[in-house]
Amino acid sequence: MTRVRPMRADARRNYERLLKVAAEAFAEQGENASLDEIAKRAGVGSGTLYRHFPNRRALLEAAYVDRIQAIAARADELADSRAPGEALTEWLYELCVGSIQVRGLKALLGSAVTDGSPGAVTACATSIKGAATRMVEAARREGALRADIEPVELLRLAHGVATAAELADGHGGQIRRYLSLLMEGLRAPRG
Amino acid sequence: MTRVRPMRADARRNYERLLKVAAEAFAEQGENASLDEIAKRAGVGSGTLYRHFPNRRALLEAAYVDRIQAIAARADELADSRAPGEALTEWLYELCVGSIQVRGLKALLGSAVTDGSPGAVTACATSIKGAATRMVEAARREGALRADIEPVELLRLAHGVATAAELADGHGGQIRRYLSLLMEGLRAPRG
DNA sequence: GCACCAAACGGAGACTGTCCCCGGTTGACC
DNA sequence: GGTCAACCGGGGACAGTCTCCGTTTGGTGC
Structure with a gap:
């Protein structure tokens, strides 16, 4: 049982904004919506997006x-x-x-x-x-x-x-x- | 009735090689096979591919x-x-x-x-x-x-x-x- | 044969998208 | 308020699409 420490406040904020924006983008544009564009719209760098969600499928699923x-x-x-x-x-x-x-x-x-x-x-x-x-x-x-x-x-x-x-x-x-x-x-x- | 002049020999050769290579590539890799790669495998520049087939669908269909x-x-x-x-x-x-x-x-x-x-x-x-x-x-x-x-x-x-x-x-x-x-x-x- | 030229060639390059890397920043905890 | 792990973000390598344009070449008339 690994001790799970809670997400840092900024991390959680970004995580949730990404989910919200991603859900919109995928709904409108389908599964191939641009991930960099999603990151931009969420106001984060693409690095942040890829850290939270290692690939497209992970984001799609989470969204x-x-x-x-x-x-x-x-x-x-x-x-x-x-x-x-x-x-x-x-x-x-x-x-x-x-x-x-x-x-x-x-x-x-x-x-x-x-x-x-x-x-x-x-x-x-x-x-x-x-x-x-x-x-x-x-x-x-x-x-x-x-x-x-x-x-x-x-x-x-x-x-x-x-x-x-x-x-x-x-x-x-x-x-x-x-x-x-x-x-x-x-x-x-x-x- | 427009006079249709036959394709130049090199054009026809390239056209046919493109079709052959494209059919293989699309069969193996699906409709999103790289067009530049198809051009390369057919031994022509990408410009040649796009002149014969203005877009992916045209090539797919012809193939x-x-x-x-x-x-x-x-x-x-x-x-x-x-x-x-x-x-x-x-x-x-x-x-x-x-x-x-x-x-x-x-x-x-x-x-x-x-x-x-x-x-x-x-x-x-x-x-x-x-x-x-x-x-x-x-x-x-x-x-x-x-x-x-x-x-x-x-x-x-x-x-x-x-x-x-x-x-x-x-x-x-x-x-x-x-x-x-x-x-x-x-x-x-x-x- | 040869000269001409429209047709065809091909690849550089502009653009978009993906994904990684790493120097700089910040929130949590003492 | 100091420390440091976690987190940030954007620059950049790479791949793919498609266009543009200088160069080459096949067909034709002589």
């Missing part, structure tokens, strides 16, 4: 953990208020909407469900997969979902739906439609 | 037109040898495999079915959409496909499937599975 947690929490909320199958569909819908509207989020969610990506075992990946697992299990019990679909597969397929919808109009206008086509295929097999 | 045409031709071949629904599924499967194995191809196919992308009206887009249209119409007639699915939507969804499969293992091992799940949802509605 969106809370949003991911919110999505995970939303799963339980939906599970309480609707039938499992419906809750699942609605949750995936919201996931896709978030992926398209907040541009950096999609990349992050994608790498969270990528097999064998370095550093994939992150807080983000864990909580989103946990939420998916709970929803999938409930939906299976209700017979609203085939038994051979793994939670992580569902997340990957949802990512695919978001990608397809993005190609359509760039604003997610087709998510609902594409998702319902997919869900139709994921229902328990026809008699 | 893969023939491959896209082959995919489009393959559609007719499959249509002749199998039932429409099965032919469609197999064609989409091959499309996805190509998208994953030849890395730059996916980006190109994606932009070909993007609504409102600049320069979307290209030879690639036209021939791939044409092939999709023929397959979709045949499948519809057979009742193997819902009537409300547009050809271009199918291409977008296939792109989504390729994306999902790529997340799974990076090599397309799940394409068949994910595609069959999708196709299940695209069949004519249950009674």
